[in-house]
Amino acid sequence: MPFFVDTLQLRSFVAIAETGTFGQAAATVNRTQSALSLQIKKLEDQLGCELFDRSARRVVLTPQGEIFLGYAKRMIQLQWEAYSRLREPDVEGEIRFGTPEDFATHYLPRVLSSFRQHHPRVQLNVSCDLTLNLIDGFHRGDFDVILVKRDPQRVKGGTKVWREPLVWASADGYRIEEPLSLVLSPQPCIYRARALAALDRAKRSWHISYISPSLAGTLAAVKAGLGITVLPEHMIPQGVHAIRNESRMPQLADAEIALMKKDELSKAAEVFAGHIVESLEIIRA
Numbered sequence: 674m675p676f677f678v679d680t681l682q683l684r685s686f687v688a689i690a691e692t693g694t695f696g697q698a699a700a701t702v703n704r705t706q707s708a709l710s711l712q713i714k715k716l717e718d719q720l721g722c723e724l725f726d727r728s729a730r731r732v733v734l735t736p737q738g739e740i741f742l743g744y745a746k747r748m749i750q751l752q753w754e755a756y757s758r759l760r761e762p763d764v765e766g767e768i769r770f771g772t773p774e775d776f777a778t779h780y781l782p783r784v785l786s787s788f789r790q791h792h793p794r795v796q797l798n799v800s801c802d803l804t805l806n807l808i809d810g811f812h813r814g815d816f817d818v819i820l821v822k823r824d825p826q827r828v829k830g831g832t833k834v835w836r837e838p839l840v841w842a843s844a845d846g847y848r849i850e851e852p853l854s855l856v857l858s859p860q861p862c863i864y865r866a867r868a869l870a871a872l873d874r875a876k877r878s879w880h881i882s883y884i885s886p887s888l889a890g891t892l893a894a895v896k897a898g899l900g901i902t903v904l905p906e907h908m909i910p911q912g913v914h915a916i917r918n919e920s921r922m923p924q925l926a927d928a929e930i931a932l933m934k935k936d937e938l939s940k941a942a943e944v945f946a947g948h949i950v951e952s953l954e955i956i957r958a
Contacts, residue, residue, distance in 0.1 A: 676719050680752055683745045685712045686724065690742050693731035753951045754791060765794035766941040771810060771819040774801035775888040776835075776930060779908050784952040788945060795941045803886070805861035811933060817942045818934045818949070822863045824926070834953045835930035839864065841916040842909055843901040849920050852878035854900030856891055859884050864903045867925055875923040 681702065688698035689709070699706040717724055724738035734742060772781060777799070789797060802810070804822045811819050821831070843849065853872065857865040872879050883894040888908075895902050896912050905928050909915060916922050930953075934946050 678716065678719070678748070680749065682712050682716050683749050685709050686716060686745055687742065687749070689713065689725065689732060690734055690738065693733065695732065750952070753948075754787065764792055764941040764944050766939045767796040767798065768818065768939075768942045768945050769798050769800070769816045770945070771800045771802060771807040771816045773804055773807070773820065773822055773930075775905070775908060776820060776822075777801050778888055779905075780835075780953070784949065787952065788948045792941070792944065795945070797945070803858060803862050805863075808933075814935075816935075817938060818932065818946050820930055820932055820949070823929055823931050824863065824867075831931035831933040832950060833929055834932050834950050835928075837928045837930075838906040839867065839903055839925040839928050840906050840909070841868075841901055841920075841922045841925070842895065842904045842913050843916055844896050844898050845912055845914055847895075847898055847901070849901065849916070852880050854882040855879055856883040856885070856894045856900040856902040857881055858891065859886055864928075868903045871923040871925055875921075877923070 681704075685698065685702050685704065688701040689695060692698045692701065695706050695709055699709045702709070704712075713724065720737070720741065722737040723735050724741055725732045726735050785797065785799070789795070800807075800810075800816070807816070807819045807821055810816055820834070823831070855868065857868060859865075869879070882900045883891075885891045885894060891902055892910060892913065894900065901916060903925060904913075904915075906915065932946060932949060934942065938946070
């Protein structure tokens, strides 16, 4: 049978792989659950294999599904790149973009490189800073587009583009003792505020042993055994590990990254904002 696949099928497949349920995935792609099931059945029939194991409470990828997930994400990315390049080949101008340093270091290099490659006439000026400083700068008019870490209960506006669990982390072999030694960013920092609030609620004693405004400085201090810190679960490097429940550390709320943009944007900035949202959606899956 010839293999034909459309974007909706690919996005449906990726959404199920990401959420682990047909119900949540259906809401993500704005389809009914029955329609989604038919899409996946058609895809599996064409490929001649099952992509999901449906026997557990949450559907999980089969080995064949794991293989196809990589191709699905690449196909979606290529479709977006082709659309963006053909539709907006001549955009030009200057874009002022702000982002948290850790997120920029870990996730954005490939995204920004792809945008520059397809829009060489756009001058992209990137600034890395703490979220609250970025928000202040945005309100002053210093940025066209920013990515910010936020607590959705406190910071409104923008478009959610990322959600990731936060964990306590320490160097391999580090022994946790009371009072807890903390390695944190300076104020204002959302991770710092969440860490201290969680410890105070749990009535754990602590002191801040090291303050660093950069991710590199934070990780260096943690690896040197100066204390524990808070990191997104998928940003833990070699030599550092997540602290699990045996240390009775209080749970931390997930990290949420939102994109905020000016009400009136240049054509180049609108294209850039769309590129960020689309690219992070693919990476996240």
